[in-house]
Amino acid sequence: MSYTITFYLGIFIIILIFLMERIAFFKDEEFLRAVRETMGKDRISLAKRREKPIKGIIRKSSLRKMKFLSINFKDYHVKDITDLGYFKNVETIILTYMGDDEEDIGTYEEENVLDNLHFVKNFKNLRRVQLYHLKINCDVKSVCPNAKVFID
Amino acid sequence: MKLKYRNRIYIALILILVVCIINVLTGMYELTSSDYNVTANQIIWNGARYNRDENEYKRIDNLENIVEIPKDCDVKDIWAVASYYAKDDVECDARLKELEKIYDTEGKKATVENILSQELGNNKKTVMEYLIVDGILISSLREDEKLLNTVIEYCFDRDYGFFGYKRYIDIGNKLYRKNEKLEEIIKAFEILSKYTIDRAIAIPEPKDEDEGAVETGYYHGMIQLFQTFSSMSYFADDLLLERSYPHGDNRKYIVRATIKEDYDIVLSYKKYKSFINLGNISIYGKYKNLNMIVQYTGFGYLDYRDIEENIAFRSIAIRKVYDKLFEIDIMSDHFGLRSTYVLIYDTDMNTIEGFSYGIYPGFILFNETNIDTPEAIRNFNTNFSKGGYFGEFSNELEYDENNPLTLENFGERMDEIWDMNKKTLEVLGKDYNISMEMIVMDLSGEEPLKRKE
Numbered sequence: 001m002s003y004t005i006t007f008y009l010g011i012f013i014i015i016l017i018f019l020m021e022r023i024a025f026f027k028d029e030e031f032l033r034a035v036r037e038t039m040g041k042d043r044i045s046l047a048k049r050r051e052k053p054i055k056g057i058i059r060k061s062s063l064r065k066m067k068f069l070s071i072n073f074k075d076y077h078v079k080d081i082t083d084l085g086y087f088k089n090v091e092t093i094i095l096t097y098m099g100d101d102e103e104d105i106g107t108y109e110e111e112n113v114l115d116n117l118h119f120v121k122n123f124k125n126l127r128r129v130q131l132y133h134l135k136i137n138c139d140v141k142s143v144c145p146n147a148k149v150f151i152d
Numbered sequence: 153m154k155l156k157y158r159n160r161i162y163i164a165l166i167l168i169l170v171v172c173i174i175n176v177l178t179g180m181y182e183l184t185s186s187d188y189n190v191t192a193n194q195i196i197w198n199g200a201r202y203n204r205d206e207n208e209y210k211r212i213d214n215l216e217n218i219v220e221i222p223k224d225c226d227v228k229d230i231w232a233v234a235s236y237y238a239k240d241d242v243e244c245d246a247r248l249k250e251l252e253k254i255y256d257t258e259g260k261k262a263t264v265e266n267i268l269s270q271e272l273g274n275n276k277k278t279v280m281e282y283l284i285v286d287g288i289l290i291s292s293l294r295e296d297e298k299l300l301n302t303v304i305e306y307c308f309d310r311d312y313g314f315f316g317y318k319r320y321i322d323i324g325n326k327l328y329r330k331n332e333k334l335e336e337i338i339k340a341f342e343i344l345s346k347y348t349i350d351r352a353i354a355i356p357e358p359k360d361e362d363e364g365a366v367e368t369g370y371y372h373g374m375i376q377l378f379q380t381f382s383s384m385s386y387f388a389d390d391l392l393l394e395r396s397y398p399h400g401d402n403r404k405y406i407v408r409a410t411i412k413e414d415y416d417i418v419l420s421y422k423k424y425k426s427f428i429n430l431g432n433i434s435i436y437g438k439y440k441n442l443n444m445i446v447q448y449t450g451f452g453y454l455d456y457r458d459i460e461e462n463i464a465f466r467s468i469a470i471r472k473v474y475d476k477l478f479e480i481d482i483m484s485d486h487f488g489l490r491s492t493y494v495l496i497y498d499t500d501m502n503t504i505e506g507f508s509y510g511i512y513p514g515f516i517l518f519n520e521t522n523i524d525t526p527e528a529i530r531n532f533n534t535n536f537s538k539g540g541y542f543g544e545f546s547n548e549l550e551y552d553e554n555n556p557l558t559l560e561n562f563g564e565r566m567d568e569i570w571d572m573n574k575k576t577l578e579v580l581g582k583d584y585n586i587s588m589e590m591i592v593m594d595l596s597g598e599e600p601l602k603r604k605e
Contacts, residue, residue: 003179003501010172013165020165025158032154057153 034076043068070094085119096132196510197563199345223354230287237280268306282340307334341378352515364519372449415448464502488514541595
């Protein structure tokens with residue numbers, strides 16, 4: 001390759017890497033599906049489904065705008081919540097496992113789903129955490145010191 | 153997007169980035185080494201090669217065991233020269249007769265190929281054979297370039313590397329290096345130069361102007377071809393790759409020779425340099441597409457157009473080339489020299505990759521009407537010795553009577569003499585009304601210069 005071509009190619013690649021830093025890559029596929037199908041302007045809500053799911057690239061900046069996050073693990077079989085780390089400005093997190101009507105369907109079978117909850121440790125705006133019908137292995141209160149924690 | 157895609161894309165991008173960085177860094181290395189490239193690290197004077205060693209030029213060839221031929225033997229007729237080698241030697245005689253037959257029946261190309269396709273020997277017969285190759289080359293120089301290309305093809309061998317394995321990982325083993333036949337051709341040119349110059353010294357003048365023109369044509373052809381082959385050996389000895397010429401005849405060449413309208417010889421080739429090695433295996437290297445221009449031999453006036461047309465004036469280093477050519481111009485003018493220069497440049501980047509020159513003495517036999525070199529040297533020595541025109545200032549101008557300028561040492565001392573000329577003009581120019589050409593004029597009839605108070 002000639003000197004000039006490689007030089008400009010190198011610059012182009014550095015810009016590409018820079019741009020890629022702004023894209024959100026999800027470790028858990030189901031979490032991604034949840035975000036695509038329920039993300040609103042500033043809420044991800046299990047109660048409100050979008051007309052059409054978001055296609056294409058999701059930017060990290062749009063995830064940072066979320067103030068409210070709720071996911072029903074009955075609809076989205078999430079195995080790992082590491083991707084929660086993208087929602088740096090969220091104020092309320094609700095993670096639950098519930099059926100379509102009032103019947104009790106037991107505890108969520110994925111035992112280690114909350115293992116990576118420590119990602120929320122440095123969330124400045126986090127005020128409420130609600131975990132329903134999930135296996136709790138760690139001390140949630142210590143992970144989120146400033147928030148009110150409800151466990152059921 | 154899924155996380156695994158990000159990781160794969162990152163790895164690919166970073167790999168390409170690393171290759172780019174290495175490429176750019178090695179490219180910068182090439183660009184900054186240009187100062188070395190504008191110094192003539194090998195020159196030719198009077199049929200011998202000199203290599204630069206610190207600030208001096210040292211002769212690298214010594215002709216041994218050459219057959220003496222009579223001074224009146226016409227060197228232009230190579231068969232006459234060869235016959236002196238065949239005298240008293242049965243093997244040489246048989247070979248000479250064989251080659252003469254091939255020449256008469258099949259022509260120049262067949263003769264040359266017959267010699268070059270055989271294994272290289274190490275005796276008088278080999279010397280005779282290669283003298284014949286060179287002689288035929290000189291006589292056909294103005295005809296076409298096919299013979300030149302044929303000879304060049306035999307000068308390079310495939311480099312199979314260590315144990316014949318793929319030594320150069322990125323391009324396989326399609327590399328060529330110069331071989332011993334090229335050195336034999338160069339040696340033969342040196343012998344021919346010696347014969348030519350010995351004859352020119354012995355013969356006082358040409359019979360008529362036409363003969364002088366023929367002699368000059370031969371002399372200039374010999375100078376230009378010798379310069380071509382020795383520069384090829386010095387600069388293009390590294391690894392070369394084959395290159396095809398889509399705008400030419402679509403054949404593949406290792407080194408392609410073309411002769412321009414103004415009689416310059418241009419060699420085109422592709423040079424490979426390895427940058428990252430693991431023992432004997434080269435992992436990464438760069439190629440350059442290079443052209444080598446060997447100027448048509450001139451009576452001192454050197455054509456600068458090739459530099460202006462082909463070199464990008466990016467670095468100040470090009471001044472060095474201009475200064476050197478100016479020096480050769482003036483010195484050729486004063487001392488009656490014949491000169492040619494070689495310029496190697498990268499055809500993609502238009503940077504100088506090498507420079508060299510060849511200077512030869514001029515003789516009356518070659519229509520030197522001004523002054524011939526031996527006479528100029530004599531006048532120079534007389535003028536600066538005690539009792540000469542500039543004798544009184546010889547200490548100041550650093551001329552040593554015990555170390556006079558001679559035809560043998562002129563090439564090594566040319567830069568020194570040039571500095572002396574400039575100094576003479578500087579010290580004596582204004583007050584004594586001196587011009588530069590006076591240093592070689594016959595001033596023995598004049599009163600020596602007296603120092604003004």
